[in-house]
Amino acid sequence: MNKEPQYDLTLETPRLILMAGEQVLAYKKTITDELLNSADSLKKWVSFFNYNFDKAKATEFIDKTTDMSFNKQFLRYFMFDKETNTFVGSLVLQDIDLRLPSCEIGYWTVVSGQGKGYMTEAIQYITRYLIDTHQFARIEAYIDVKNVKSIDTIERCSFEREGTLKNSDLSADQSKLINEALYAITTPVYFK
Template sequence: MIPILLDVPLQLETERLILRAPYQTGDGHIVNEAIRDSIHELRAWLPFAQELPSVEETEINLRNAHINFLKRDSFRYLIFHKDSNDFIGTTSLQSIEWKIPKCEIGYWINTRFSGNGYMTEAVKELTNLGLNYIKFKRIEIRCESTNFKSRSIPENLGFVLEGTLRNDDLSADGSKLTDTCFYSKIK
């Protein structure tokens, strides 16, 4: 397989959601607004949320994500509600190793939409894309052991907890060592 020649859909659809690649001008504004709305929750888990980014910084991040999508280095999707068109969060196939082939799924949600199963629905669709369309042999989800909301997603989707690596990473703010749970689904 030659990754650059792989046709990866720019949009995915589930029962309630539309997942689309971040390539539309102005996406930075809506994503930045969601970061702003969710900064207190995101700050606990994500290094990028330690400082509130500007709209311009978010726009640059999304344009770089689009470049990475085109290069087949990662596949980030913005998640929107089908009916309301509200921006819900992001999910991506990242840390891709084409020789194996395998990847990792990452995600974050706008706090006002958490608790409705949207992220589980989006990650399920992305897992399907990865295993059945792109033909990855392994998909991993890694998260801090104390992030129970994040852990519930792979657990609800039948990923296997392969183990917990103790003192594996730094907390999002860099202040302490944390344990990382490794989940996987294989083909």
């Protein structure tokens, strides 16, 4: 039986600090402000921004996703620009499966952080971290085929498109079926 891995709750890339857990609560106001400023832009692709997203929901989201006792199969990192300490986005590792080990990666950038390459930098770093430090064999992403920016980002990070899943999920607003592109990065598996 595999024991539960200890993930670093603070990671640093050249331009970013990625934080998880209760330490994020010190930045609750700036995160809340950026979430509220970006909700209209993000609701097309991220479902939780679609349900009357307001300050109370932003606070609930931050509290819930930083509670490490609650998070056994996912780990959410909040991303901050090192130079300005501004919140720029979020990256989540979900459906963590320690048997392989593997996970699904999800991500989004707030409006003020878009178009600056932050997410590409974060995904490349977290992918290398999971493979090198935790020996992950597979990291996958499911992306609405219409989300061209997200597809461009994951392809820049060397993820390979494995196929298209037809009618595999609902749109972020839950109004229609969507097709998803399945991307993955895998490592060789050696059995002893």
